[in-house]
Every structure is written in structure tokens, then in C-alpha cells.
Amino acid sequence: DQQVKQNSPSLSVQEGRISILNCDYTNSMFDYFLWYKKYPAEGPTFLISISSIKDKNEDGRFTVFLNKSAKHLSLHIVPSQPGDSAVYFCAASDYGAGSYQLTFGKGTKLSVIP
Amino acid sequence: SAVISQKPSRDICQRGTSLTIQCQVDSQVTMMFWYRQQPGQSLTLIATANQGSEATYESGFVIDKFPISRPNLTFSTLTVSNMSPEDSSIYLCSAHWQGRTEAFFGQGTRLTVV
Numbered sequence: 001d002q003q004v005k006q007n008s009p010s011l012s013v014q015e016g017r018i019s020i021l022n023c024d025y026t027n028s029m030f031d032y033f034l035w036y037k038k039y040p041a042e043g044p045t046f047l048i049s050i051s052s053i054k055d056k057n058e059d060g061r062f063t064v065f066l067n068k069s070a071k072h073l074s075l076h077i078v079p080s081q082p083g084d085s086a087v088y089f090c091a092a093s094d095y096g097a098g099s100y101q102l103t104f105g106k107g108t109k110l111s112v113i114p
Numbered sequence: 115s116a117v118i119s120q121k122p123s124r125d126i127c128q129r130g131t132s133l134t135i136q137c138q139v140d141s142q143v144t145m146m147f148w149y150r151q152q153p154g155q156s157l158t159l160i161a162t163a164n165q166g167s168e169a170t171y172e173s174g175f176v177i178d179k180f181p182i183s184r185p186n187l188t189f190s191t192l193t194v195s196n197m198s199p200e201d202s203s204i205y206l207c208s209a210h211w212q213g214r215t216e217a218f219f220g221q222g223t224r225l226t227v228v
Binding site for chain 1: 118120123144145147154155156157158159162206208210215216217218219220221222224
């Protein structure tokens with residue numbers, strides 16, 4: 001029973017265009033959501049996060065949107081660059097309950113084509 | 115930024131043997147965790163490494179198979195015992211620092227059991 005789902009295993013985008021990565025969750029107790037980026041042979045690197053009290057968080061080229069009623073979040077990368085090619089993981093946690101444990105999706109492999 | 119050193123980075127092991135993975139962080143952390151990523155799957159939490167006491171294991175993971183130590187606030191080990199080919203995965207150490215909501219990860223240990 002996957003509580004965090006990334007339904008697109010892969011995504012290809014032209015350089016300079018927008019990349020949109022999607023994530024759905026089922027556990028209503030999740031109150032904090034994170035995106036991680038992973039290159040081959042490296043550990044995941046934190047990218048951006050959002051609290052459930054917000055619906056948008058922006059950091060440079062990266063914006064995360066949260067739709068609590070739909071239990072859906074998305075990561076927008078604008079403009080996409082070849083160096084953004086990596087696997088992106090969505091993760092969620094119940095920080096309100098004092099839990100630092102993360103529940104991850106399976107990841108989406110983003111390929112940015114020059 | 116946080117530094118988490120994990121070793122070995124990869125290993126090929128014979129079935130029936132055990133491997134101990136080490137995780138060293140560069141400053142005292144609040145929490146340390148061990149995750150597993152099986153091929154094509156998401157990161158799955160194995161256990162929370164508790165300083166000075168027994169680790170807290172998630173459903174499906176047991177101490178006899180994955181003994182964990184955390185003798186101080188900056189170091190932890192995970193042992194994969196009596197290995198079988200099904201244990202072939204990437205094992206990742208993760209840490210939380212006080213006041214930070216995001217987790218940081220080591221570079222991972224790619225284990226192949228033959």
C-alpha cells in the first residue's frame with residue numbers, strides 16, 4: 001500500500017521548457033512534503049519542501065505546489081537545464097506528530113534534452 | 115552544509131556472509147535513519163538508529179537480520195546479516211539536525227549479493 005505515489009516513471013523535456021513532476025499521497029496525517037533529486041551513484045539531495053499550511057513554495061527555478069484537498073503536489077522547474085536530468089523523489093512526513101521519518105514515492109526520472 | 119560519509123560505497127558479497135555499513139556525520143544530529151532502495155523501488159525506511167539504545171525497526175525488518183548500532187551522536191552502523199541475493203539493494207544513511215525539517219543522506223552503499 002503505497003502512501004506516496006509518483007505515477008510517471010519518466011519524463012523528457014526540452015532544455016528551456018518547463019518540467020512538471022507530479023506526486024499524490026493518501027495519508028491525511030502527512031503535513032510536510034519534500035522533493036529530493038538523485039544522481040546515479042549518489043545519495044538523494046534535498047531540493048525544496050512545503051508545509052501543509054502553504055500551497056506554494058518557490059526557490060529560484062524550483063516551485064512546489066500543494067493541493068491538500070486533492071492530496072496532490074507538483075514540482076515545477078523553469079527553465080529546465082540539462083543538469084536537472086536526474087531522478088526526483090517526492091517524500092512526505094508527519095512532523096506534527098514529531099515524526100522525522102520520510103515516506104518516499106518511487107521516483108520520476110527526468111531527462112532534459114539539449 | 116551537512117556532510118554524511120558512508121562506506122563502503124559498494125560491495126559484492128557472497129551469500130551467507132554479513133556486511134557492516136558505516137555512517138559518519140560531521141556534527142551531532144538529532145536523528146539517524148537507515149533506508150533501503152531496491153531496484154526500481156522507492157526508498158524504504160529500515161529503522162531509526164537510537165543513540166545508546168536499541169534501534170526502532172519498521173514493519174518487515176528485524177534486528178537479527180539488520181542489527182544497528184549508534185554508539186554516539188555522530189556515528190551509526192548497519193549490518194546486513196546472512197545475506198541472500200534478495201538483499202541486493204542500495205542502503206542509505208540519513209540524518210536530521212535540530213531545527214531543520216529536511217533530512218540529509220549519505221551517498222549510499224550499493225550491495226550486490228552473489
